Amino acid sequence: MTKYNLMKKVHNLLTFGFDSQPRRFISWFIISLICLNVLAVILGSVDTIGRDYHDLLFGFEIFSVAVFSLEYILRVWSCTVEPKYSHPFTGRIRFAVSPLALTDLLAILPFYLPFLIHVDLRFLRTLRLLRLFRLGHLKRFNETSRMILNVLRERREALIISFAIILLLIIFTSSLMYFVENPAQPEVFKNIPDSMWWxxxxxxxVGYGDIYPITALGKLLTSIISILGLATFALPTAILSAGLLEEFQNKKEIHEHICPTCGQEIPKT
Incomplete structure (x- = not known):
């Protein structure tokens, strides 16, 4: 087997997919390892578990980093089989700074940083959660992400307007409530920025209850603003929902006119 064929085989095996038994096994193994790492971070934050099972969690961390490090090295080594990364040096540099490769690097970097610089270990443990973003390698995840980005791009004007309406409503209602409630409880509604939190x-x-009106007019305004808030914050949701439904419908129509055997477009009758 030539070096190029070996690199191509390694590259195909490390690309998330479920079309063959080896790729399916590796994909599920990496996905399971990522999920277990996230679970380990969550459980390790509990003092009793982190203390009693420290050796087990640390051993699992070493094993995970070894697997992820080997995978990252093999990905960088074999990336040159792709035409856009074909150059042996600059191609690997371009691959290393790509979003997915940077995510891979951030998945293992927290383990090595304490050996190089002094850094807060609690912060590094939190960074380990970035391994969850490695699921972005999944093809279905990428397709769905592209659909969402398309919707955001196509509906950006409507979304900007809806968020502008929300911002204006927050400013107006907080200013109004400040002038209504400040005379009655100046220590609570101190200024308009504090009223914005309310x-x-x-x-x-959400209504945390730390700031609330006590005057009759303030309570009436709060009731009206609560109803207005429900309607206003529903605007971006409705816009995104309509956009996603349209995107799914377009995708469905495209697939209906593609031959599953040859992949050619079926002429419309």
């Missing part, structure tokens, strides 16, 4: 919590119906 406006956001009220319009999103």
């Amino acid at each position: 406006a956001v919590m009220t319009m999103t119906t």
Whole structure:
């Protein structure tokens, strides 16, 4: 087997896919390892578990980093089989700075950083959660992400307008509530920026309860603003939902006019 054929085989095996038994096994192994790493980070944040199972969690971390490091090295080594990364040096540099390769690097970098520089270990443990983004290698995930980005691009004007309406409503309602409630409780509604916190919590119906009106007019305004908030914050959701439905419909129509055998477009009758 030539070096190029070996690189091509390694590249195909490390590309997430489920069309063959070896690729299916490697893909599920990496996916499972990523999910277990996220679970280990979550469980390790519990003091009793982190203390009692420290050796087990650390051993699993070493094993995971070894696997991810080997995978990253093999990806960089074999990336030159792709035409856009064909140059043995600059091609690998371009691959290394691509979003997915940077995600791979960030998945293993937190383990090696303490050996190079002094850094907060708690921050590094949090960075390990970035391994979850490696699932972006999945083809279906990429296709869905592209669909969402297309919708955001096509509906950007409507989304900008809807968010502008939300911002204006927050400014208006917080200013109004400040002038209504400040005389009654100046220590709570100190200024308009503080009132904005109340406006956001009220319009999103979160209602933490740390800031609330006590005057009759303030309570009436809060009731009206809560209803307005529900309707206003539903605008971006409705725009995105309509865009996604349209995108799915377009994709369905395209697939219906493609021959599953030859891949050619079926003439419309």
